[in-house]
Amino acid sequence: MSITLNALLEQRSLHLSLVVEGAPGSLDTPISWVHSSESIDPTPYLEGGELLLLTGLLMPERDPGEDFRLYVDRLAHCGIRGIGFGVGVHHAAIPEWLVRQCEASDVPLFSVPLEVSFIAITKMISRGIADDKQQGFARLYRNQQQLLRSVHTLDPVSTIVSKTAELIGGWVALLNPAGTVTESSHRFLPIEMSALGDALTFSVLGEAKFVAMRGYDIAAFHIASPAGQTLGYLVAGYRGEKGTLDHPLVAQAAALLSLAISSSADASRALGRLRAAMMRQCLEGGAELVRPYASDLWDGMPAEPLTVLRVTGEQEALETAQRLFEPFRKSLAKNMNPAVFGMIESDLWVVVSQSNAAEWVEGLLRDSRVIVGQSSGCIWRDLPRARHEAYQAASEAMTSGVQSLRYGQREGAGSLENMVEPSKMRAFADLKLAPISSLIFNLAVGPHGGRGDGGKATVQPDDWTEPDGMSLHAVDVLRTWLECRGKAEEVARTLGIHRHTVTKYMAQIGKALSVDLSDPQTVAELWFACKFTRFPEKN
Incomplete structure (x- = not known):
């Protein structure tokens, strides 16, 4: 530790006596010389x-006079750590006016007995400063060795960042050339990087x-x-006034990162490709072939039962999500079972233990740019089946506008209407119902109109309109028939017509569509067609 006035006063061989304590904390402030x-x-x-050591050779006994009126005040402004007064040389005791001035200026004052030479105090302080420097060098050497060992880990860039933060007792962030944080020692940093402004604008390499x-x-x-190419920026912070951060250590970390980033990028790409290949093998049912390599790729394999996650979204968001599972980084992965993961066809695929799948998903959903199935x-x-389910769940989540969905979580999960793109469903519906798009049943004739023509349907011109309540569009009749599950009496009550009329209308609709309305597949297709069609546009 640095030599302080308190440490000096504790040396019994010096027999120093504290007279004025000074400002709070001043006794523990390091002495420079x-x-x-x-x-x-x-x-x-x-x-x-x-x-400062003195004997008061020129000092008066009682009245400081004009020469010494601001003596201590000048020393206080200069940043003096304290005054040591040698008694018994020119003064039997410390002058009272000097004591009062030290009390007023909060400057520590202590007495040095006659038998103690100033040189003894000087040597004590000199040894303390030398010991402090030696300890500082030893500490710097130990810290440098720890940083150097970080280069030989599986993920040197991330390890250097986290180790630097640990050694300085603060936080560290690595930014790419665009100024985006790519690595950080803490999930949330106390300073926004955008707030640093000019501090991140450099005109000289290094x-x-x-x-x-x-x-x-x-x-x-x-x-x-x-070669002089900008690789990024290292930003480190420590709570305290300017100059308290261990700058030499951070400088060494920056130098190591300049060597590690390029080689790490190549290694990361190779590791990513290997993980993707092994992940594909797992999803195709070959997990046992992958198991011997799992400890090197993912630090192990999760315990059954399992859950498969399909994570989709922007490429940058997927890269961030992938770092969440990285077992060699300080992240959620450190506190969870291992996760098998890899990028396949622009999606991030992950296999996790079902017991903590909810925690993994919660971590992923903190980024609103990703969708999780x-x-x-x-x-x-059984992974091939689970892969299909995760794919369907993510696709339905995208269609439904939700960020996450579990297979079978809600009604309609995996249904056709949620799996097919809406515009394609509308095109299918319009084509399916095109033969009856202009078919209108005239209620002014037939059994209810008294003209005995059986309520024949007519195809009207595009600009034709029927008085309200005097016509039924064939699509509406078909939709009601499907909703009533083909029960003529229920359809008749809903539409306000006779059940025999319903039977005749449906016969004409089936003939116009050239379909068998008793066929279940046909009924299913017509149901989706009526649900998505733009017909009827006119009634």
Whole structure:
């Protein structure tokens, strides 16, 4: 630890006596050096942080006079750490006016007995400073060794970032050349990177900038490759005033990152391709072939029963989501069972234990740019079926406008209307019902009109309109018939016509469509057609 006035006072061999304690905390403030001077104004020879030793050779006993009226005040403004007064040389005791001035200026004051030489105090402080520097060098060496070991991990970039934050006792973020955070020691950083402004604008390769913001001492380093290409920016912060952050350690981390980023990018691409191939093998039912390599690729395989997740969205969002499962990073993965994952055809596929699938999904859904489809429970050999379920669930989530959906979670999951793109369904419906799109039944004739023509249907011109309540569009009749499950009496009550008329209308509709209305497949197709058709546009 740095040499302080408290440490000096604790040295029994010096027999020092504290007279004025000074400002709170001043006794524990590190001393930069010690200086002896009997000058009326020694401030020109001080830089701040020193301990001043004197015997009061030129000082009056009682009245400080004009020469010494602002003596301590000048020293306080200079940043003196304290005053040591040697008694028994020129003064039997410390002058009262000096004590009062130290109390008024909050400057520590202590007495040095006659038998203790100033050189003894000087040597003590000198040894303390030397020990502090030696400890600092040793600490820096240990920290540097830990950083160097980070280069040899499976994910050196992420490890360097997290290890640097641990060693400085603060936070660290790695930004890409566009200024986006790609790695960080904490999920939420106390400072928005966009707020740093000019601190992230560099004109020289490898430049460093230091700022204080919101109670943090912040250092920003420009990271460049040996060829002079900008690789990104390293930003580190430590709570405290400017200068409290361990800048040399952060500088070394920036240097190591400049070497690790390029090689790590190549390794990450190779690892990603291998994971994708093995993930595909698992989803096709070959999990046992993958198991021998799982500890190297994902740090193991999750325990059964399992859940398959299909994560889709923007490419950048998927890359962020993939980092959530990375077992070698400080993330949710550290506290969960292993997850098998890989990118396949622009989607992120993940196999997790069903017991903590909800926690994984919760972590994914913090990013609104992704959509997650979940399968039902399965075992390893049943993964092909679960893959199909996860694919359907994600597709339905996209169609339904929700961010996450579990297969079979709600009514209609996996149904045709949720799986087929709406415009295609409308096109199918319009084509299916085109033969009856202009077919209108005239209620002014037939059994209810008294003209005995059986309510014959007529095809009217496009600009024809019928008085309200005097006609029925064939599509509406078909839709009502389907909703009533083909029960003529129920259709008749709904439409307000005779059941025999319903039978005749349906016979004409079946003939116009050239279909058998007793065929279940035909009925199903007509149901979706009536649901999505734009007909009738006119009644």
